[in-house]
Amino acid sequence: MLTVRAPATSANLGSGFDVFGVALTRPADVVRVERASETTIEVTGAGAEFVPTEPAENTAGVVARELDAPAHIEIDKGVRPSSGLGSSASSAAGAAVALNELYDRGLSREELVWLAAEGEAVVSGEAHADNVAPSILGGFTIVTDEGITRIDADLPVVVCLPETVVSTREARGVVPESVEMDQMVETVGNASTLVAGMCRDDPELVGRGLTDPVVTPARADLIEGYDAVADAAREAGATGVTVSGAGPGVLAVCRDCDQRRAVASAMVGAFGEAGVDAQAYQTGIGRGAEILGE
Ligand SMILES: Nc1ncnc2c1ncn2[C@@H]1O[C@H](COP(=O)(O)OP(=O)(O)O)[C@@H](O)[C@H]1O
Numbered sequence: 001m002l003t004v005r006a007p008a009t010s011a012n013l014g015s016g017f018d019v020f021g022v023a024l025t026r027p028a029d030v031v032r033v034e035r036a037s038e039t040t041i042e043v044t045g046a047g048a049e050f051v052p053t054e055p056a057e058n059t060a061g062v063v064a065r066e067l068d069a070p071a072h073i074e075i076d077k078g079v080r081p082s083s084g085l086g087s088s089a090s091s092a093a094g095a096a097v098a099l100n101e102l103y104d105r106g107l108s109r110e111e112l113v114w115l116a117a118e119g120e121a122v123v124s125g126e127a128h129a130d131n132v133a134p135s136i137l138g139g140f141t142i143v144t145d146e147g148i149t150r151i152d153a154d155l156p157v158v159v160c161l162p163e164t165v166v167s168t169r170e171a172r173g174v175v176p177e178s179v180e181m182d183q184m185v186e187t188v189g190n191a192s193t194l195v196a197g198m199c200r201d202d203p204e205l206v207g208r209g210l211t212d213p214v215v216t217p218a219r220a221d222l223i224e225g226y227d228a229v230a231d232a233a234r235e236a237g238a239t240g241v242t243v244s245g246a247g248p249g250v251l252a253v254c255r256d257c258d259q260r261r262a263v264a265s266a267m268v269g270a271f272g273e274a275g276v277d278a279q280a281y282q283t284g285i286g287r288g289a290e291i292l293g294e
């Protein structure tokens with residue numbers, strides 16, 4: 001079987017709603033594929049019971065259909081569904097890279113991003129690419145209708161995942177339909193600061209650029225304990241905190257790798273005080289999907 005490791009991702013990064021994303025060094029989905037006359041799917045791992053095995057409802061199955069590449073697909077979920085860590089996107093990205101190789105389709109990594117985004121449409125109702133782009137390409141990605149820009153960033157981060165569920169569809173429903181001019185100016189300033197920070201691997205700039213006055217405050221209300229967790233992470237030294245993707249995961253940028261332990265423990269502790277169990281990943285910005293072998 002051909003095996004691909006496709007990383008979890010964190011989309012939006014506060015000021016880059018539906019545009020920014022980063023690949024994380026961990027966790028990741030592992031997707032195994034072999035040729036078959038029709039597509040079948042088996043799912044194991046974190047939250048497997050919440051992932052449909054019907055190909056038309058599974059992001060990996062939709063990718064197989066779009067690529068006309070029927071296969072038996074085994075997905076070992078490292079990324080729990082409805083986490084804000086691009087769980088459905090990791091499977092779509094892994095399947096796209098694996099099936100492209102298995103069937104020798106010759107598509108470029110960027111072409112695979114748009115293909116994998118079709119898989120995402122089955123979950124959120126829209127073919128958004130801000131998770132599949134970093135999962136396939138790695139690093140920090142900027143996705144617009146005009147194309148994808150990739151920056152090879154390297155920063156230590158912590159992602160804290162509470163034992164609660166927020167579906168991307170639900171979290172899209174609370175996003176305001178319009179913004180005021182002063183909110184737009186603030187968002188453009190923060191997004192620009194963040195991009196400069198990614199280009200320089202500068203955690204101070206990236207942390208500052210994570211703030212957004214529109215989407216994050218609306219979504220934070222869906223996450224029990226969010227404000228306390230964000231305060232705790234900052235007190236432990238994080239340069240900035242935001243909702244990871246559509247939540248409920250919370251992302252914090254750290255000054256250095258050693259600081260991650262304290263930030264992780266502060267975030268888990270603050271969720272605990274709010275009565276919510278949580279786990280933290282000490283992670284960083286990492287590589288895109290990798291073929292591990294046959
Ligand atoms: N291969 C897959 N892996 C994970 N979730 C999937 C997959 N295919 C379909 N889904 C569905 O996608 C939803 C999770 O996606 P989403 O809400 O975007 O969460 P996340 O923030 O983790 O990406 C769940 O309802 C799940 O059943």
Ligand SMILES: N[C@@H](CCOP(=O)(O)O)C(=O)O
Pocket residue numbers: 009011012017018019083084085086087128130131168171172244245246247
């Ligand atoms: N831009 C999307 C990203 C959703 O990410 P996920 O990891 O929660 O699936 C959004 O914010 O809706």
